[in-house]
Amino acid sequence: MDTEKIIKIYDEVKSDFKFITNSTVRNKIILSLNQFPQDLYELKDKLNLKSSPILREIKLLQKQNLVYKENNHYFLSPQGKIISLKLESLINAFLTMKNKKIWLNHDISSIPPYFMRNIGCLRDSFMIESTLSDIRKPNTHYKKMLSSVSKIKAVSPIYDYSYVEVYLNSLQKDIEVDLIFTEPVMQKINEIFNQKEIIETISNSKNLGIWKIEAELKIAFTVTEEFFSMGLFLENGTYDSTLNLVSKDEKAITWGNRLFEYYLKDAQKVAINFISKN
Amino acid sequence: MDTENLLNLYEEVSDDLKFHGISGTRMKIMISLNEEGKKTKNLREELGLASSTILHGINELERQNLVFRKEDKYLLSQTGQIIAPKLIDMITTLGVIKKYESLWLNHEIRDIPHDLIMQIGNLSNSMLIEAESTNILKPHREFIEYLSKSKNIRALSPICHKDFVESMKTMSGEDVNIELILTQSIIDKVAKSMDLELISIAMKMVGNKKQKVWVLKEDPTLAFTAADSFLSLSLFSERGVIDPTKMLISTDNDSIAWGNTLFEHYVKKAEKFKLKSILKEFIQPKR
The missing domain is CATH 1.10.10.10 (Winged helix-like DNA-binding domain superfamily/Winged helix DNA-binding domain)
Incomplete structure (x- = not known):
């Protein structure tokens, strides 16, 4: 939709937009009723507020046709329901951005629109950052997290031998490892797969899958059944190895799995024996 | 969460x-x-x-x-x-809510899947066709008009309307791509009625390689069409019947894409229609 059209819509709904952004109490009522219809006592209890501020806001919500009352319980109207879902997604997006350095000055072009819209799935995440006394912290933390998982899926446009080591160790422990690499990383992999012990590990393993992706990726991420971990490039084009976003939340893991599938669609499977014979 | x-x-x-x-x-x-x-x-x-x-x-x-x-x-x-x-x-969501308020108010939206509710802003560029006292069938007439001009039709219909049947009758023998999802309750009604007209339409559609019919076990509270040139959406009122007085119609690509996603959502849940399911009354006459 073009800017002019959006601004026209904005002018039409400006007061509605204000209405749903301006009052914390009102929004809490909307979010709370989205869970299930409630009476005044339940709302008081949940929002930890007295009757009067709640009733005042409910009156306004009723006037806007977002809430209706039946058998002493308050329900969201269809409009209220839609707004509540949107509001939740918007709040989660704000929370995802809040206090997280990774979004500033980093290249986010490799996160496709669908995933941007659902960025709120990463709400419950934390940053693992290099410190002066531990500059490799994101790397070591990542490897430590990998030690207890049973399935690894990773997409990477960067190469570091320490990662290869972890993946090989995982394969030896019968852990499934699916990897999507960019062309330059694939070349590196081809080089090291000449080493005898590596050839042995990978050719004995039925758990390894490698895919090659043509696109130039600006994101490195890993998703397992336990966590999602992501690193981005700085705007100047270098990978920021000092910062990782990590989440153990189910929503973030689902988001990561979907992103993996998204990239898998554009990737070609690489025959393992082809690599090792190289 | x-x-x-x-x-x-x-x-x-x-x-x-x-x-x-x-x-x-x-x-x-x-x-x-x-x-x-x-x-x-x-x-x-x-x-x-x-x-x-x-x-x-x-x-x-x-x-x-x-x-x-x-x-x-x-x-x-x-x-x-x-x-x-x-x-x-x-x-844009607030725009869609406001512009088509009477479509949402007191209507069921529970059968629009979450992902599509989240993309409801895509319906921005639509028209809400409402019945008028002098033209109570206005939404339906406009719908049939749009339908007759379409060459690719994907629709879900939990109701069996005379005019819709008429359209299907004309189109069933034609060079029109149709993908139609019906509900089990409609199929049961058709089977019971032994209505030869309906049965012959069904037979024609099954025989037409360009046309596919699916059956949905559940009864969704909405009806929609995603055709090559338009989207139509009707909702059930809270009383549990379709509201024929309001229909959202859009010729906008975003809306049509939204409708196609909705269709794909339902087709996944549906089963292929089998002719014998409506012929069973003939095959196994009641003793």
Whole structure:
């Protein structure tokens, strides 16, 4: 939709937009009723507020046709329901951005629109950052997290031998490892797969899958059944190895799995024996 | 995600939300910069606001790390690039809610899947066709009109309307791609009625390679069509019957794409229609 059209819509709904952004109490009522219809006592209890501020806001919500009352319980109207879902997604997006350095000055072009819209799935995440006394912290933390998982899926446009080591160790422990690499990383992999012990590990393993992706990726991420971990490039084009976003939340893991599938669609499977014979 | 948690966390960002709600100028700058980086001059012309107003808004957006300046242009920061589409989406959603309020009010939306509710802003460019006292069948007539012009039709119908049947009758023998999802209750009714006309339409459709029929076990509370040139959407009223007095019709590509996704959602749940399911009354006559 073009800017002019959006601004026209904005002018039409400006007061509605204000209405749903301006009052914390009102929004809490909307979010709370989205869970299930409630009476005044339940709302008081949940929002930890007295009757009067709640009733005042409910009156306004009723006037806007977002809430209706039946058998002493308050329900969201269809409009209220839609707004509540949107509001939740918007709040989660704000929370995802809040206090997280990774979004500033980093290249986010490799996160496709669908995933941007659902960025709120990463709400419950934390940053693992290099410190002066531990500059490799994101790397070591990542490897430590990998030690207890049973399935690894990773997409990477960067190469570091320490990662290869972890993946090989995982394969030896019968852990499934699916990897999507960019062309330059694939070349590196081809080089090291000449080493005898590596050839042995990978050719004995039925758990390894490698895919090659043509696109130039600006994101490195890993998703397992336990966590999602992501690193981005700085705007100047270098990978920021000092910062990782990590989440153990189910929503973030689902988001990561979907992103993996998204990239898998554009990737070609690489025959393992082809690599090792190289 | 439990609500309790969300309610608590919300406090952390309620000021950010207010920040965008309060100022129309800031919001318009965000909307405009979401398109591309712009100079003050461009913003002034596009938004019809004074430079000082714009610069004031930009200053505040810069302070929130949402906008930054590069040479003589203002651009959205990464945070801005993530937040702006979310806010725009909220705005278009509010537009859709407001513009078609009577379609939503007292109607069922529970059978529109979550993903599509989240994309309801895609319906922005639609028309709400409502029955008039002098033309009570207006929504239906317009629908049939659009339908007759279509060459590719995907539809879900939990009801069996005479005119719709008429259209299907004409189209069933024609060179029209039809993918039709019916409900089990309709199939049962047809089987029971032993209505030869309906049965012959069904036979024609099954025999036509360009036409496919599916059957849905459940009874969804909506009817829709996603054709090559239009989308139609009708909802059930809360009393549990379809509301024939209102229909959303759109010829916009975003809306049609929305309808196609909705169709794909339902086709996944449906089974292929088998002729014998309506012929069983003939095959096994009651003793």
